[in-house]
Amino acid sequence: MSQTLTKDLIKQQVLTLLITKYENSPNGAPTFVTISDTPWVDIYNGGKAHAARERIHVVLRELEATGLTDVLWVSTQDEFQVSKVYLNLKKIELAYEESGVMRRNTEMGILQNILLPLSEHPWSFVQTWRDRANTLLSHGKTPGLGRDNADTYSDIVKALEALTTISAPMTVEQFSQYVYGSVQYFEHHLRLPLVKLLQDTSLEPYQTEQELLDSYNLITRPELALFAGHLHFAINSVAYNLYLFPQGIGLPLAGVTALEVTHIQAKRILMVESIATYYSLVEQLQTQRDLIVYTGGYPHYGLRALLKKLLVHTSATNSLLEVYYYGSISYYGIRIFEHLRQTLFPTLKPYGMDTATYEAQIPHGDTMCEKEATQLDYLMQDHNYEHWQPLLIAMLRNRVQAKNSCP
Template sequence: MKGANLKEYYRYKILSLLLGKYEASRSFQTGTPGKQRPQFAMARSPLAEDYFDEMDHRKREAIHAALDELASAGVVEVTWPRFQEGRRVEKVYLNFAAIPRAYELAGMEPLEQRMERMRHMLAPLSNHPWEWVRRWWVEVDGALAARRTAGLDLDDGEGYENLVRVLLALPGLEDSVPERIFSQRVLGDSKAFEQGVKKRLLSLLKSHGPEEYETDAEYLDSVGLTDNPKMVLAAGPFIFRAGSAVFDAGGLPGGLGLAVQTVRAMEITAVSAPWVLLVENLTSYHQVVQRFSLPGDEEGEGGGVQAAGLPAVMAVYTGGFPHRGVQLFLRRLQEYRENLAATARPPVYHWGDMDYGGIRIYEYIRRNFIPDLQPYLMDVDTYSRYLHAGIPFGDEYAARLRRLLDDDVYCTWRPLIQEMLKHRRWVEQEGITDFENPPAF
C-alpha cells in the first residue's frame, strides 16, 4: 500500500470508528449534541496495534497525516500528552458540527438517512389487513422514529423489501401454496423466499403472530405456505359427496388421503361410525385405523390383539397442529354435525401427546373447530399408568407448562398439568397401546 492510500485507509478507519460511537451515543438518540463528544483513546483503540507497531513506522506516520488533515479541517480534535506534541496521540475527538462532513469524508450514509429509508420501505405495512403485522409495524416504525434500530439490519434493504412484498401477498392466499411457487410468483425467483425472507418471517410470526405453534412448518402453514401440498388422512365409515359423485370411505380398509381441493369441494353426508377420533401422531393414527375400522378382520397383526368386534370409528389424522387442509376438513365435519340434532351427533374425541404441545393442540381444535370436543386417553389416570415410559423435561419446559395453569382456556387441564409438573415427565402418544376400548357413550 502506498503512502497516500494508507493515509486514506486510516482516515476511513478513524472516521468510521468515531461515527460508530456517535451513532451509539445519547447525542444521536436525542438528536441534540450532548456535553461530551464522541472520542477514543489511541492506546486502547482498534488502531493501537498499527499505531504502536515498532516494525513499520509508516503506519503511525499515515495515521498522523490523516489526523492532521482532519484536525485542520475542523472535523476532529487531537490531544497529546504533555511534551509529546506531534509525537504520540492521546485522544481523538469528533466535533459535533462536523458530523455531516465526517460522513461525507468516510463515504458513509448517515444513520438517520438509512433509518428514514427503512421507514419508507416498511410504510406499506401500516394498513396491512392482519392486526399482528400492523402491531409489528407500529413497534418498528416507532423505534425508527425514535432513532433506534429495533433489531433491524439496516444494511439489508433488499431483504426487507422482499419481506414487505411477502407480507402483502400472504393474505391473498387461499389454500396452502408451496413455498417455491409462492416465491416465484411474488418475488420472481423460486429461491428468494427461502434464502432471504423465510427466517425473518418465521421470527416475526413467533414474536408477534396470533398463535403459538410447535414447528416452523406449522407457523408457515398458518399463513398459507407449505414445502409441499399435504393430504388429509381420514378413515372409517363416513360418506361424502364431491360434485355429483358420492364416496363411502367405510369400504376402504386403510382409509384415504384427500387433497385440499377435494376437501374444499366436498360435503360430508353421513357418519355411520358411533364416534370420531382425531389423532395427533401418524403412528397412532395407523394403529387406530388398523384396530378399529376393520370390524371382522381375521388377520390381526402377528398374535396381536383380536380386532374383531370392535365398534368402528371415523379417524382423522391432525399431524400436530392441523394444517389448512385438515382445518377445512374439520369444518366440513362440523358442518355435518351441526345439521343434526344435538343428541344425534357422533361425539368427537381428540387423542394426542400428554405434553405442552398436545394440550395446546387439543384446545386449538376445540376453540376453532369442534366446541364440544372431548379428550381421549389424555387424563390423570392414563398419565399415571404410563408414567414409567414418560420422558423427563427441564426447567424451561416446566415454566411454559406452568403458564398454562394461569390461563383459563386450559382450566380443565389443571389436574393433568399439575401431575406432569409433579413428576417432571410428559407421555408420548405412541407409547400408549391399550386404546382398544372406546369411551362409554
C-alpha cells in the same frame, strides 16, 4: 485475502467501526477501536503479510493527517504497530461523509416511514407489531428481524399486504413470483425476517415454520390429509367406502377439496397427533367403529379443509357423534386441543390427556425446559384453561411433558 484488502476498503471499515462505537457509546466517552476489532486482525498479526500491514498503516496515517482520527502507536523490536485508533469527535460529520455511513437517527426515520402503511393494515396484530417497531426505532433500536435495512423492511410491507389478498393456498415459490417477480426471492431474502415477525406475533401453537406459513396459505411442502375408518365419501361423483382401504388414505389438498362426505358410520371421530398412535388405532378398526384423522402438522391447509367438511356434515345431519382429540400432554398439545375446540368442534373432548394418564407417562416423558414451563404458567393465568388446571399443576410440579403413546 490481502489482495482484496484495498486502501478504500480499509478506510471504510475503520470509519464504520468507529462510527458504530460512537453511536453505541455514552455521550462524551472516548471512541476508539483496536486491531482486534477489525475484520483483518489475522492478516495484521499474521507476520507474513507485510505488504497488507503496511497498507493498513498508510491508511491510518492518512486518516490522522486529515484530522479524522488519532492513532496510538506502540514500538516493537522491528517496527511501530497500532495500539488504538481514536475518532476525533470534532470531525464526526466528515467521518460520516467519508465512510458513507448514514446517521442512525436518519436511518431509523427512513425505516419508520417504510413501515408507516402497516398502521392501517387490516390485521390488528400487524398494526400492533408496527407500533412496537416504531417505538423501538424512535429510540434508535430495531425490532430484531435479523436484517434491519430499508430493502428488507420494504419487502416485509409488501409481503404483509399481499398475504391479505390470498384466498387459496399457494406455494412459497408462487407467492414469491406473485409479490417480487422472482420464484427464489422469498427464499433468499425474506423467509427469515418474515417468519421471525410472524412467530413473534402469533398467538397460535405452531411447532414448526412449515405449520406457521401454512396457516397463512403459504405451502412449503405439500402435505397429505391422512384418515381411516368408517366413512363413506365421493370424489367427482364416484362413491368410496374408506373402511375398505387398508390403513386408510392420504389426500392432497386438491383431493380433499373434491371430496364430499356422504355418510359417517363411525360412532366417534378421533383426531390423533402421533403418527405411531394413528397407525396403532387404525389396526383396531375391526373392533372399534371410529373415524381416525391424523393431525400431525396441524394446522396444514388440507387437514383443516377435511375437518371442516366433517364438521359441516355432522352439523347438517344433527349428528350426535362424539369428537375426541388425542394429543401430547404438552403446551402444544393443549393449545392445539383448545384451538380445535374453539374454531371447529365446540363439544370436543380430550382423549388420554388427563392427570392420571400423565402421571403414568412421567417415567417415559421429556424434561421440560424453562420456556415450556413459562408457557404452561401462562396457561395457568388464562381463565379459558381453567378446566386444565389439575393437569397443568401436575406438569409444572414434575417439569415433564408426555407424548401420547399407542394404546
